[in-house]
Amino acid sequence: MTLTDQRCRDGGHSIRLQSPTKLDRPGPEPGRPFGLTTAQRVFDREDWSDFNRISFWVYPDLPGFHSISFLVQLRNEGEIKLPGPGRLGMNFLNLENQQWNHIVWEIPDLPRDQVTGIEFQYRLQGHENGATDVVTFDIDQLELQRVEADYFEGWGVAPNRIAYCHSGYRTNSPKVALMQATDPRQFELVDVFSGRVVLEKTVDPTESRVGRFSVFDFSEFLQPGKYLIRSGDRSTQPFAIDDDVWVSTLWKSVNYFYCQRCGDAIEGIHDVCHEDWRGLHGDQSIVINGGWHDAGDLCQGLKNSCDAIVAMLTLAEQLRLHESNSELADRLIEEARWGLRYVLKNNFGDGHRVAWATHDYWTNGTLGDADDVTAKARNGPRENFTAAWAEVTGYRVFQDQDPQFAAVCLEAAQADWEFAAEVIQKEGGRSLADLSGIGQTTPLDLASIGTLASVELYRATGESQYAKLAVELADTVIDCQCRAYLDGLNIPLAGFFNESPRKQQIYQSHHRGHAHVPIMAMQTLCETFGDHANWIRWYSCVAYYAEYLKAIATYTAPYQVLPAALYRDDDHLQIPQPPPRGRFAGYAGPTRNSFRRQVLAGHDMGGGYYLRRFPVWFMIRGHFGVLLTKTKALTTAARLRDDQQALELAERQLQWIVGGNPFARSTMYGEGHDYVPHYSAMSGQIVGSLPVGIETLLDHDQPYWSVHNHMNSKETWVYPVTQWMFVLSDLLARQNAGDNEQKSLTLNATLSQQGNQVEIKVTVPNRDSHGLSMRADNIALEGKPTMIEESNGDSHQMTWRGTVQSIDAPWIAVVTSDRNVTFRKEILGSPSGSP
Structure with a gap:
């Protein structure tokens, strides 16, 4: 680590950190980097609670490198130490080679009551053939700043943002966007190309186990195109409604x-x-x-x-x-x-x-x-x-x-x-x-x-x-x-x-x-x-x-x-x-x-x-x-x-x-x-x-x-x-x-249950009546089903009866066609006995 006046952003010099890309033998952990080289700015347990962003400039000079990784790391010795659990306090940067990179690092979520250092670190990760075997980083204009920081934790939607699917929504899929809970208001779905409002609805205020929200549900809108959501002075970026959005x-x-x-x-x-x-x-x-x-x-x-x-x-x-x-x-x-x-x-x-x-x-x-x-x-x-x-x-x-x-x-x-x-x-x-x-x-x-x-x-x-x-x-x-x-x-x-x-x-x-x-x-x-x-x-x-x-x-x-x-x-x-x-x-x-x-x-x-x-x-x-x-x-x-x-x-x-x-x-x-x-x-x-x-x-x-x-x-x-x-x-x-064939049987099923006794009635169009049978888990079926033909002759009713073997477990019954088991209909039980 030296001072250099070859290039700088502020004053007459910058800090230069130089290192080889590898050592003559691997590091202590097989397959991991050869080692580390670090420049550290030391502080005497300073309280940075009034600041929430670190800013600095770095100039990497690594001829022949395709990708440059550089670590900045905050050290804190308070009740919660940094670097901490889950690598808290570390920030890896991908830098543009042979030019000044301006780095801003927001830290509102990091403990910073007793800061002892900022470290600038290069990991010795070798080099490709033809690339330099000595790397150089010039670092300058290190500052503490105070800004309006980005939202970083919680179930609530970030202030002034609308949470929506940026890729878009399939035509027949649910289409939901969310915002922080606000007074009931309207939201609009706007056609991007024409500027026309194609749907206007009232926001659905929702309270759940994870918070209060304003829900924008536009699932009923099926017209393919490019749209944005607008509510008051907030809006999304354009997104598609189309079957091929993914x-x-x-x-x-x-x-x-x-x-x-x-x-x-x-x-x-x-x-x-x-x-x-x-x-x-x-x-x-x-x-x-x-x-x-x-x-x-x-x-x-x-x-x-x-x-x-x-x-x-x-x-x-x-x-x-x-x-x-x-x-x-x-x-x-x-x-x-x-x-x-x-x-x-x-x-x-x-x-x-x-x-x-x-x-x-x-x-x-x-x-x-x-x-x-x-x-x-x-x-x-x-x-x-x-x-x-x-x-x-x-x-x-x-x-x-x-x-x-x-x-x-x-x-x-x-x-x-x-x-x-x-x-x-x-x-x-x-x-x-x-x-x-x-x-x-x-x-x-x-x-x-x-x-x-x-x-x-x-x-x-x-x-x-x-x-x-x-x-x-x-x-x-x-x-x-x-x-x-x-x-x-x-x-x-x-x-x-x-x-x-x-x-x-x-x-x-x-x-x-x-x-x-x-x-x-x-x-x-x-x-x-x-x-x-x-x-x-x-x-x-x-x-x-x-x-x-x-x-x-x-x-x-x-x-x-x-x-x-x-x-x-x-x-x-x-x-x-x-x-x-x-x-x-x-x-x-x-x-x-x-x-x-x-x-x-x-x-x-x-x-x-x-x-x-x-x-x-x-x-x-x-x-x-x-x-x-x-x-x-x-x-x-x-x-x-x-x-x-x-x-x-x-x-x-x-x-x-x-x-x-x-x-x-x-x-x-x-x-x-x-x-x-x-x-x-x-x-x-x-x-x-x-x-x-x-x-x-x-x-x-x-x-x-x-x-x-x-x-x-x-x-x-x-x-x-x-x-x-x-x-x-x-x-x-x-x-x-869905484009080709429907594998569900065209039938209706009703369920009645008293205690552990179950009766399942299935109305079957006569065209689907061939070779039907029922398979069940956690139900002991009683013999063959009874069959009653409807008066119009177009359908008939089949009734299966059985006993739930364990009322402390779910059960399921599946009506299948003996000719092709892929054609079936399921009836799923629940603790309350309702299907």
Whole structure:
């Protein structure tokens, strides 16, 4: 650190910070930066409470760098210390090279009662070939300022803003926007091109569990076009009403994956990279670059890659049904092939592969020197089932256009499935409830992905071994589900999952969820084995979980954003102190006290249970990876059940992410308005990226979205973008189904229930009367139904009677056609006995 008069903004000199880009050996944590270099301005425990913004100028001189990351960090030694929990007090900047960058950093939410320093920090993350190996930063004109700061926390909508979906609204979808509660007034929907008011309505004042709001509901307006909402002196930016409003986000999503390619030259981001990244298995090694960089750093994960491959391919299958979207479908297939090549090559041929590899710096591409990064391969059934799922999906999509590549995918899928099944079989007499020791996964996770991979392989080959294991593993999934109402709750809740059939721990995710996998597994079973005796168990599993999601969504009305999970008030006791390696590795907390405080900040549901709208956080914060997997579960259930309400609720989750949130900001970079930079240290800002997600401040349970840019809440991850595509593949599938055929039976059903006695009367048009039967869960049906023909001869009435086996659990009955089980109608029970 020196003074320089070469360039400055204020006075005669600036502070110059210089550093090498790497050292002669890696840092202490494998795959992470070589080290840090820091310039710190020291203060003597100053109270900055009267100021809320830091301003400074910085000039980076890094010849040859595509992206420049620079950290400014506030240090405070008061009651709440900085840097603090969730990396509070850190702000990573992406700087423009070889020019002055003016940085303003609002800090109204940061404790600053005893400030001891501001740090300017460069992390030694290597350099690409041809770039400088010495970096220079000139820093000048550091100021404290006082401004009207941005809104950063709470459920209420930001002052003078309207929360709406920046991407727009599908024609027949709910169309809702929100504003802070005001005196009742009108709002207008204005045609952007003509300036004409096309709809004028009274604002709906709403009070809910999370606050008071003014609700603008214009769902009845169906005319495609470009519009804005106006209320008093407030208005939105223009948005579309159209059936294709989400398509632009899909183009941006595939752009994001392309820019995250590893091992490929991406113009403006990086050249061919990481040719010295190796996976190790005994005395064998393979180069494992390829696929996509996982996040704001350069890591790579097998599960993330496989999920993305399946999401892209299933989305492409739906897009291909509409000629106007064929070009996007082709791009998704092309990108998925790139990912499949990585999955196929990251394989030692005996079940071992690299499941995760940490990489947080650029290397020189030369094998055998000090900057090489290595990762050990492992033989895990969850990883092999996951790979098999992606590979067999590749077989399905590529078999017509590239049979040779498709055959390679199928062969690999069958081999990977064998390796996974072999590990399970080696457990001998152990039940699936004990499988949590295999590969640091839960029985629910393992059984779910095993079921899904097995069914898809059965579909591809027709071989019975796959069907047999799928049915066996599905029993474990169902046994993990809470299929009876919890005791002591203020409202009846059932349908959520536990980690294992022992039901000792509710299944909870704190940053990357997998809620979609068991539901996708059950849905695939239902569609594949319509005549199976367990069909109603699989179907009811999906239905109960979807109804659970609908019930808990009311606790965030009018946003309807899906809460994270139920927690028990003693769940904090599961946290070992200190957290060991394994399940809690790398998360640096929380302490048991912090865990408990977070739980108790949730909504008290009675009986010692609390509903957290946001997850209980470890080090990683941000809820999109949890939210969007629940959304995918909801859309999967909606497709199976022909449930429009579930689809509409799912769409509210997408709207939350792109503007329909309290901050009225889109969080997808490049989509909508008022999006903020993401933490992307190595690749810069990429259109289509999503961050880990909206978080909470400290131990609170309300939305928090500050200007601070750091891992992990603002970090760009492939995982939420994958789930975004997964959800939209279902919305498109439902739209395509609506364009083609209606799979619901044309019948009316009425229900009467007295105690545990149920009578279901179904009026059936004679044209639909062939071979109808009823399947029921938690109802013992009494023989065959009675049938009465209506006097006009056009329809007849069928009556089923039965006994609810457990009044402390939900029940469901499904009328199906024996000729085609996809034609059906469901009747869902409730604790009150009403349908």
